[in-house]
Amino acid sequence: xxxxxxxxxxxxxxxxxxxxxxxxxxxxxxxxxxxxxxxxxxxxxxxxxxxxxxxxxxxxxxxxxxxxxxxxxxxxxxxxxxxxxxxxxxxxxxxxxxxxxxxxxxxxxxxxxxxxxxxxxxxxxxxxxxxxxxxxxxxxxxxxxxxxxxxxxxxxxxxxxxxxxxxxxxxxxxxxxxxxxxxxxxxxxxxxxxxxxxxxxxxxxxxxxxxxxxxxxxxxxxxxxxxxxxxxxxxxxxxxxxxxxxxxxxxxxxxxxxxxxxxxxxxxxxxxxxxxxxxxxxxxxxxxxxxxxxxxxxxxxxxxxxxxxxxxxxxxxxxxxxxxxxxxxxxxxxxxxxxxxxxxxxxxxxxxxxxxxxxxxxxx
Amino acid sequence: xxxxxxxxxxxxxxxxxxxxxxxxxxxxxxxxxxxxxxxxxxxxxxxxxxxxxxxxxxxxxxxxxxxxxxxxxxxxxxxxxxxxxxxxxxxxxxxxxxxxxxxxxxxxxxxxxxxxxxxxxxxxxxxxxxxxxxxxxxxxxxxxxxxxxxxxxxxxxxxxxxxxxxxxxxxxxxxxxxxxxxxxxxxxxxxxxxxxxxxxxxx
Numbered sequence: 001x002x003x004x005x006x007x008x009x010x011x012x013x014x015x016x017x018x019x020x021x022x023x024x025x026x027x028x029x030x031x032x033x034x035x036x037x038x039x040x041x042x043x044x045x046x047x048x049x050x051x052x053x054x055x056x057x058x059x060x061x062x063x064x065x066x067x068x069x070x071x072x073x074x075x076x077x078x079x080x081x082x083x084x085x086x087x088x089x090x091x092x093x094x095x096x097x098x099x100x101x102x103x104x105x106x107x108x109x110x111x112x113x114x115x116x117x118x119x120x121x122x123x124x125x126x127x128x129x130x131x132x133x134x135x136x137x138x139x140x141x142x143x144x145x146x147x148x149x150x151x152x153x154x155x156x157x158x159x160x161x162x163x164x165x166x167x168x169x170x171x172x173x174x175x176x177x178x179x180x181x182x183x184x185x186x187x188x189x190x191x192x193x194x195x196x197x198x199x200x201x202x203x204x205x206x207x208x209x210x211x212x213x214x215x216x217x218x219x220x221x222x223x224x225x226x227x228x229x230x231x232x233x234x235x236x237x238x239x240x241x242x243x244x245x246x247x248x249x250x251x252x253x254x255x256x257x258x259x260x261x262x263x264x265x266x267x268x269x270x271x272x273x274x275x276x277x278x279x280x281x282x283x284x285x286x287x288x289x290x291x292x293x294x295x296x297x298x299x300x301x302x303x304x305x306x307x308x309x310x311x312x313x314x315x316x317x318x319x320x321x322x323x324x325x326x327x328x329x330x331x332x333x334x335x336x337x338x339x340x341x342x343x344x345x346x347x348x349x350x351x352x353x354x355x356x357x358x359x360x361x362x363x364x
Numbered sequence: 365x366x367x368x369x370x371x372x373x374x375x376x377x378x379x380x381x382x383x384x385x386x387x388x389x390x391x392x393x394x395x396x397x398x399x400x401x402x403x404x405x406x407x408x409x410x411x412x413x414x415x416x417x418x419x420x421x422x423x424x425x426x427x428x429x430x431x432x433x434x435x436x437x438x439x440x441x442x443x444x445x446x447x448x449x450x451x452x453x454x455x456x457x458x459x460x461x462x463x464x465x466x467x468x469x470x471x472x473x474x475x476x477x478x479x480x481x482x483x484x485x486x487x488x489x490x491x492x493x494x495x496x497x498x499x500x501x502x503x504x505x506x507x508x509x510x511x512x513x514x515x516x517x518x519x520x521x522x523x524x525x526x527x528x529x530x531x532x533x534x535x536x537x538x539x540x541x542x543x544x545x546x547x548x549x550x551x552x553x554x555x556x557x558x559x560x561x562x563x564x565x566x567x
Contacts, residue, residue, distance in 0.1 A: 083463070245516060246517065246520045247496075250381070252500055262501065263502065
């Protein structure tokens with residue numbers, strides 16, 4: 001399959017399933033009171049069970065893990081096989097099975113969250129095509145970046161290299177986890193009846209800006225633009241409090257840093273005007289809102305309730321288009337955004353809840 | 365953007381990420397070391413000293429000690445002795461591909477400190493030619509320690525953590541207790557030695 005054709009196929013799938021995703025209670029109306037979250041969990045569990053019926057025994061064995069076990073923390077920003085993932089590999093699925101996975105993600109995530117995840121995957125498809133082209137131009141292995149070219153341990157890019165896993169049995173009431181991830185993506189969605197958390201998760205992007213069929217795609221563009229808008233909206237004194245004096249070269253609490261809480265820095269949200277606080281919360285929503293709206297809204301309420309203990313920190317230039325690091329940290333929140341090696345085209349981010357990573361609260 | 369697959373990860377930098385946990389009587393240092401693919405061979409040559417393509421326990425230990433010897437910790441200007449607690453190293457190939465992270469844990473015992481404001485300084489001079497650095501204080505586990513501020517140089521090789529210590533015995537009382545216990549131990553040892561010597565003479 002040619003590279004442009006693969007990208008076009010991926011794009012069309014993104015658009016198709018986006019349409020599917022709009023059908024359930026997504027953005028169109030606030031969730032009804034009472035059991036809205038429980039209803040959503042039931043629909044996610046139902047979509048997961050529907051996928052299971054489409055798999056053979058080997059597929060079911062690959063996707064299913066115990067709720068408690070090493071799979072929970074087995075995620076990374078790195079591509080496979082540099083990081084050895086386990087679960088159901090997208091490249092091993094039939095078209096119908098792959099569609100079932102996407103329908104599951106469309107139910108589990110918000111419309112915007114699904115868009116973001118799809119664009120991160122699409123970006124990896126672009127990276128794969130560029131790697132292949134680069135290899136052809138240099139006379140090296142033209143299959144570079146493909147799964148079959150992994151013999152010497154080089155990375156494999158593209159939609160095929162993303163993995164799905166269920167930890168525990170998909171259920172409307174009992175705790176279980178949906179994991180979906182690959183290069184530059186780790187979604188860890190823990191569900192327990194009416195409760196859900198997406199912490200920790202890692203949405204990242206490389207390339208961070210690309211064009212597909214004449215459309216400019218920026219998977220993390222809103223995150224970037226909202227942060228620059230906020231830092232530039234502050235007055236000089238506030239910026240002085242927010243901006244750290246040192247360069248931040250990478251995520252501080254990236255993969256492998258579970259259970260750690262760093263000392264918060266920057267300006268407190270309570271020191272911002274109401275308008276600037278709103279800008280901060282809308283920035284935070286870019287991560288929280290990856291989850292289905294039914295779960296994102298109560299989570300945003302929880303985060304907004306602690307402005308005096310929530311900090312916004314910045315490192316780097318403040319002109320949009322520059323590579324700058326920022327962090328939002330509160331009692332139940334850590335968000336980091338870290339351009340890699342000074343490149344605006346390679347972004348890592350992390351979303352954590354130090355009190356509830358992997359749904360720690362749900363099993364107490 | 366480079367078309368090479370090396371664009372997927374860190375290239376010509378050696379990331380050294382430190383997290384410091386301050387307790388009233390000790391400071392714990394966790395250091396994560398990730399060499400980019402372009403400098404991995406240089407770093408590996410310092411770890412895999414026998415050049416056999418694997419990292420032995422002894423080599424990991426020796427390298428950890430070497431890294432720690434380039435790290436200085438002091439509190440209020442008093443140098444602290446940094447001792448290796450444990451280290452874990454990834455597979456040789458993992459480091460060579462620029463994605464393996466070595467993790468070093470160390471500890472330093474604090475001298476007796478009075479209640480009030482103190483300054484813990486961390487400096488990392490290891491491989492400044494290729495190093496990029498992160499240095500952060502963790503939220504202290506003890507409610508006797510409150511971090512007031514963190515001050516860094518631009519590259520995070522140098523971090524000063526200003527912190528408040530409270531709710532402990534005064535240094536004078538603690539010193540007095542130490543002298544008392546020490547004196548008692550010396551007295552017991554002296555009696556034991558004399559008794560032992562007398563018995564030998566009796567034989």
